[in-house]
Amino acid sequence: MPSPLIAMDRLTAALPEAAAAYRAAEPFPHTVLDDVLTPEAFAAAVAEFPGTEDPFWRGYLHVNETKYSNTAPDTWGPTLTAVARELCAPEFVRYLEELTGIEDLLPDWSMDGGGLHQTLRGGHLNIHADFTTHHDHENWARRVNILLYLNEEWLPEWGGELELWDQQMTAKRGSVRPKGNRMLVFTTSADSFHGHPDPLTCPPGEARRSMALYYFTEEEAAVRRSTNYRPRPQDGATRGAAIWADRTALDVYDRAKRRLGLKDETVQGVLARVQKLRRRG
Template identity: 45%
Template sequence: MQTITETAQRVQLFNYEHWNSQLPELSSEYQGASPYPHIVLENFLHPDVLQECVKEFDKLNEGDGWINYVHYNENKAGLNNNDLLPATIKKTIHELNSPEFLEFLSALTGIEGLMKDDLLEGGGIHQSKRGGYLNIHADFTVHPHHRNWQRRVNVLVYLNNDWEEEWGGKLELWDTKMQACERKVLPIFNRCVIFNTDADSYHGHPEPTTCPEDKHRRSIALYYYTQEAQPFRRATHYMVRPGEGSKKFMVKLDNAMVAIYTEIKGMLGSNDKIVSKVLRFFSRKK
């Protein structure tokens, strides 16, 4: 009997024939979506391969290369070191960065010239434990190590088997004026969310998860860029929701710290672990 690992090595990870045959409809849905271009796709990758990714995730030691993004506006961990990623997760990321997938993504989004990021800056794999959250924000707009790379598209693939709705963790998509949440997406296994990362593409999962202690909210997160002569430059920018006036000062302070760090990182190539420690210090009395 074949193991899941052996099966994962033989099957087609992303079914190009299936997804390309639907591109006209999917592209129209994506580009016409509100509050900004996006789409939610079910059964995105071959389930056997993704289950192997889950098994590999379970075996990872959080201390080995993980970056703890713990400050006022977020509480999660990430791993983007290619040398430390397990084989099937690495294979999955490689496929989603392949020329064939980039061609699919460009046709879906209508954005030509999309480029992968081999450094997996800010991406790779993410997980958050019980109580994890990510306040509503718009993503950083320029790659810190490629100053003419404009960030254009996010691809999130969720790895959460048997995720219960009452545990929360829904990805929220907010309108560009931060008046209302227009869509909530439960992070269930093999669901993919793809969306434009414009300066006002506000999103996040701001409510702390209530999953059991032995459960985690997990995803593969990949970001794509285009090369621009004069890209719009801004660090990750967090927002307060209506009714959260009491949080405004701390959110602004955290934004200022993130912006300073982003500039330093671009100039000096500093490590993401440094910013986590600095931001945690300034927000520990939140």
């Protein structure tokens, strides 16, 4: 039975060409899919997207990123929850396997690293390669990331294009505008560098909104690497040093969290207070 939410018939019909383009893409395998949701589903998802002041947002507020996430689908509206379920369902997972050439993908309803994301005016996400394993299943290797953009309108002058950088971090090789109902699919690896490092210039009250999901494969010995934030050549020595120091601190925190059972909420509260002090300064 066709999904009432995702345009699977159209996506599947274009799969042979899309798969070939995906695997040949530079600087790493990826593709951009437009109009992924049906018009009705997209309109409903946009209407349900939590407001900027919703209490369930959790802030990631530090040198390398200033964004908010909600990884609890039970707090989402019914369309957003149903869309996420469709993206975790066998039909869509099989589609991703054929698109990417990666077999035995595992969807992740726990939203480890995923969920709903929003970035406000002035926010950013430095160039990085993603954390390589699941935080609760250390033998699960992250293999594929999807980003579904959920803004009804996003003007080019607001910034926020996702930059795609080469393995050596010497040059930007592409960019993706976060147009509504657009999905970026890409293979996650130790050097799939991406981000939107320049502050957003959208109007106050607007936000760069998306739904993110990761897909994994089970490995006997998955290699754990923390999120690898990297400076661009134009960022300069001072910013580069800050990016490196923040990356190191986050890796130490992640290791401590695993060993000591710390909760993200505690640390995010500290980070939020530090961010407020920075703004006052």
